Amino acid sequence: MLSQSKLLLLRRRHWRLPSTFSSRLRCHTDSPSPSLPNDAESTVTQVVEHLQNPWNHWDYDKLRPFLFDDSHHLPHITRCLNSIPKALDFLNYLRDRTEHHQALSLVFEGALELAKRHPNSQKNLIMLHSYRKTNGGNIALTSKSACLLLQCLGKAQMVDDSLLLFKELDCSSKNSRICNELLKGLFKSGRTDYALHVLDEMLERDSDFSPDDFTSEVVFGELGKWEHHGRSFADEEIVGLVTKLCEHGVFPDAFKLTQIIAKLCRHRKNGHAWELLHVVMRFGGAVAVEAASCNALLSGLGRERDIQRMNKLMAEMEEMRIKPNLVTFGILVNYLCKTRRIDAALEVFDKLRGKREGNWVGVEPDVVLFNTLIDGLCKAGREEHGLNLLQEMKTKKHCRPNAITYNCLIDGFCKAGKIGKARELYSQMIEEGVEPSMVTLNTLVNGLCKHGKVNNAIEFFNEMKGKGLKGNAVTYTALISAFCGVNNIDKAMQYFDEMLSSGCSPDAIVYYSLISGLSTAGRMDDASVVVSRLKQAGFGLDVACYNVLISGFCKKKKLERVYEMLDEMEKTGFKPDIVTYNTLVSYLGKIGDFATASKVMKRMILEGLEPSVVTYGAIIHAYCLKENVDEAMKIFEEMCSKSKVPPNNVIYNILINALCKNSNVERAVSLMDDMKLKGVRPNTTTYNAIFKGVRDKKMLQKAFELMDRMIDDACSPDYITMEILTEWFDAVGEIEKLKRFVEGYPVSSPSASTPTSICF
């Protein structure tokens, strides 16, 4: 049969504690806390039983002893009531009968503890807090109560209540735990400055509540966070705060220290991170610092290419006997790879697995380390060596190659132009059961596009679509750029639309590719449409984007649109760069406005930009177009003698072309000799220009000579070369020589019959 009280409890279902806590029987058998002596135990049990009386018919005399000498039992007694309403009834009953504040405080503490154990503790604690606020004026808080309330108010971000509560406490009941809870709440609500003020009080020499491990947890946890509700910390402030705490013997744990250092390094504040780690090293020694924290700093230093400090830190680690781990070596190898010192990276790699003499023998490299090295090798054009490492990985149990391993190699072989090998590696990865990723898809699509195999790229992409892999912005950038590159704007637009309809959201780079393609194709109206779509999507133009647009408008002679772009650039805070100036100079040169071109160049120099080889090229080209080759040559001489930029083959090509057109073939030929002398490599365009010149002057012998030189320079004739030479050689009966030339044989000496280096 259910007792009356149990019925009551059931009726107040929502107040009930879970069955493990709630049964009245349990309270009977529940022995009071172990510290309770046996005789006390029985009196406590008696009074609890009495209080369980469902109609709250309580005998004040029975309770009286607990209000005075034995009042320390009150929290426990209250907890045993197992019902918050009942506890409040008890509290109200006492308040009507006694002025004994301590007793009330202790009963309230018991009620709070009950609430804390309730599954809906937060709500119940808040309820008790409101109860006390509205009608519990004379209930002072014990330290424990204050702690519980501050904890729940902190969680609820009721920061003003927290502060009021804290102020009301008298100094004797304040302790570190209470301060910590307040601190936590203040940080959580973004009252950073107030929190720091409390922390300062805690640190004061004569304060009774000095910071402890929990303080460290709260404060350092806050410093390591990426997002703050209130103001974020200045990096200097972080260092200052940690120093202050360390001086008081409060250290961050290894995890927090690592987190804070990593955060500073990501903000490119290596100096502060360095200082921070060294403060902790200085005050806390090696105990406080683990390899992970050093690794965080090492990787930051690596990113900024600060090898001096990397070495210094490694030496300090050794001195302090902080043992480097695999990650430490990973950072070092990564640094060496990224600075193209791949042999040094291999040396570290071999040392650490004991293949060479060194101190670090016996560390087994992992997949990341292998991948870092393979990528480094591929980027250095040593993909074959990377392949060897792949084979080695396959023999290891814990180093199975993953998609990233294959991606690095596939990219390496693509960049080296060995598309076949790249595809072979792709098949290999499928055979091995390694799932290709989006990066695999993009690497191959891009590789195929870059080598003029757009159709194969599309084929492969379709194949992957069949497997359920969709393309992303990177995939579409590759395709769009490729189609723009072959002037197939419609196809590029088609893929742009497909990207949108497939649900892939474009990024600034895809927009850039299309804008660039349209501008190059002279379709400025379409380009402008894409620009507004880019802006609608929430992106902005960058300098590169402005440059392609300016160049496009220049080509279309839409000067007013050019100025519009320049104004917009200025308004959005972008300064024209060397490309912008070169575009303008080139345009002004082409329309023959040398006065303005010269003004633009002056402004460019005023802005601190040095004229580049492109700037000189633009001016030289402009004079050539105006058939003022003498002036062009003057600038060329100036380049050779005074400027910091020596002429390249583009400059020579412009001049050779112009001289030939001007019937000054001799001078053009001497420029070709000059190129050889200066080590500037001629290309097919150079030869085409000079061939035109010697053809017009009917210098057949010179043509033979140049053909041999062309073979020696490993330049292959193109359709323009053939156009220039075929008719001429046919007319003079030398078509055989031309055939031999195309096959790579020398032609100037009739006896020559062995192929030359062109076969390589």
Added chain:
DNA sequence: TCCTAACAGC
């Protein structure tokens, strides 16, 4: 929950 993390597009 920290550190190496590698790979793709302008």
